[in-house]
Amino acid sequence: MNHSYDSKLLFAAFLGALLLVPCALAAMDSDYCLMCHGDADMVNAELLIVPTTFDTTAHAVLGCVVCHDTIGDDHPSGVSELSRATCLDCHDTLGQEYLMTDHANYAICGDCHNPHEARAMKAMAGYDMNDKCIRCHDSQTMVDVHKVWLPQADLHIAKLPCITCHTGSEGYEIVLNIVVRQDDRFFSRFELPEYQILKEISGDAGILSLIDTNGDNFIALTELRRFNRNPAYRNLRLEGTLVPSDVSHDLKTLDNRYDCTFCHISGPKSLQTSFLAIPNRDGGYQRVTVEQGAVLDALYGTPDFYMVGTTRSASMNILGLLIISAGLVMPIGHGLLRFLTRKNRQH
Numbered sequence: 247m248n249h250s251y252d253s254k255l256l257f258a259a260f261l262g263a264l265l266l267v268p269c270a271l272a273a274m275d276s277d278y279c280l281m282c283h284g285d286a287d288m289v290n291a292e293l294l295i296v297p298t299t300f301d302t303t304a305h306a307v308l309g310c311v312v313c314h315d316t317i318g319d320d321h322p323s324g325v326s327e328l329s330r331a332t333c334l335d336c337h338d339t340l341g342q343e344y345l346m347t348d349h350a351n352y353a354i355c356g357d358c359h360n361p362h363e364a365r366a367m368k369a370m371a372g373y374d375m376n377d378k379c380i381r382c383h384d385s386q387t388m389v390d391v392h393k394v395w396l397p398q399a400d401l402h403i404a405k406l407p408c409i410t411c412h413t414g415s416e417g418y419e420i421v422l423n424i425v426v427r428q429d430d431r432f433f434s435r436f437e438l439p440e441y442q443i444l445k446e447i448s449g450d451a452g453i454l455s456l457i458d459t460n461g462d463n464f465i466a467l468t469e470l471r472r473f474n475r476n477p478a479y480r481n482l483r484l485e486g487t488l489v490p491s492d493v494s495h496d497l498k499t500l501d502n503r504y505d506c507t508f509c510h511i512s513g514p515k516s517l518q519t520s521f522l523a524i525p526n527r528d529g530g531y532q533r534v535t536v537e538q539g540a541v542l543d544a545l546y547g548t549p550d551f552y553m554v555g556t557t558r559s560a561s562m563n564i565l566g567l568l569i570i571s572a573g574l575v576m577p578i579g580h581g582l583l584r585f586l587t588r589k590n591r592q593h
Contacts, residue, residue, distance in 0.1 A: 276300070279310045279317075295362045302530040303364055313361070333361075343414075344495035353382070369530040371523050372421045372487025373438055375407035383408075395504075410488050411503040414496030418488045420520035420541055421533070424456065427481040436483050441525040447482070454524050454534060456482070465522050465536040486520070486541065 282288040284297040300306050311317055316329035333355040334341040344350055358378045367375070385403060393399035410418055425436040426443060444453045457465055457473045473479060488509065502508045520540050521533040584591075 275309045275311050276306060298528045300362050302369060302526070302528045303362070304366060305361055305364065333359075340493065340495045344497070347495070347497040349497055357381075365530055367489070367493055368533050371423050371438060371525070371531055372407050372489050373423070375409060375489065379408045405485075405487060407487060407489055409490055409494075412497055412499050413490055413494040414498055414500065415490035415492045415494045416500075417491040419491050420486045421489050422484045422486045422520060422522045422536065422540075424453070424522075424524075425483050425485045427483075430481075436485065438485075439525075441527055441529070444525060445527075454522075457522065458534065463534055465534055465540075467537050467540060470536070470540060484522075491519075 280295060280297045280300070283293055283295045284300075286294055305313070313331040314329055315331075337355075341355070344355075358381070389400045389403055392403065396402060409415070423438055424444060426439040426447075427436050428434045441453075444456070447453075448456050454463075455461065456479070457469055459469055459472065470484075473482075474484070518538040520536040520538075522536055523531040523533055525531055
């Protein structure tokens with residue numbers, strides 16, 4: 247009995263080792279390549295790869311030689327021209343979508359996506375997604391084009407990734423980012439900070455601990471409330487962006503994106519789904535799930551992510567009703583009093 251169990255255990259360990267070998271080899275060949283290509287003194291700028299950035303990409307798991315398969319032991323002298331895989335070798339579905347768009351007539355994959363820097367959408371802040379678009383589409387020009395029909399076009403373009411409207415993705419979700427006030431003035435701007443700035447604020451506990459106080463990798467509404475009301479964090483805020491739920495390279499604009507109710511309606515399912523994006527040392531982000539309903543709670547959820555027609559607060563509704571009622575008491579009471587005492591004033 248024990249012998250059979252030991253045999254199964256050894257077999258399982260053997261299979262695990264076989265699965266780990268390709269990953270280990272990929273890591274070794276990448277480290278070997280980056281000894282030169284990660285050093286600005288060894289290669290020119292065109293061939294330079296930032297190791298900390300490359301390590302966060304999906305391509306890093308594959309390793310360099312998966313795409314550059316002609317590299318031999320005598321590299322760089324042995325190969326006159328470097329082989330490279332095409333993006334469609336792996337990304338065929340997205341590639342076929344893209345080839346059907348007008349963009350394909352002007353740009354290839356590498357014009358927008360550096361394969362040594364490309365991160366998954368979930369490893370990016372919403373604000374970073376527009377970096378690729380503005381290489382060709384000037385922000386002010388896009389504001390001028392959109393304001394013909396879009397109210398507050400400058401605000402929409404500043405706060406939304408282009409792909410929220412300009413892809414075939416049917417749904418979206420909310421990604422929250424911690425932003426920092428630029429100076430101590432009350433009306434100064436809040437901007438997306440570098441990792442090191444938030445690390446200095448959070449200390450050894452880590453950036454996530456600023457909001458996730460119990461360390462369970464889940465942001466509850468009560469934790470958001472404490473963060474938003476904490477006087478020690480008066481120079482910190484949460485800002486949100488709407489990003490597509492699914493990656494799509496079908497760059498058409500769906501008809502419902504011209505309809506304000508696509509975003510500005512009360513409590514759609516997509517607005518119940520939100521994540522907090524925490525910056526990593528390497529420049530990427532990790533997403534942490536936030537309890538449903540965060541952006542629908544105007545007082546305690548995300549007060550700096552208010553969307554007209556979307557955010558509802560029962561407390562604010564009651565307070566508003568009381569204010570209106572109090573405003574009506576004086577004229578109604580005064581009129582009623584004059585009516586009841588009209589006989590006394592006949593003389």
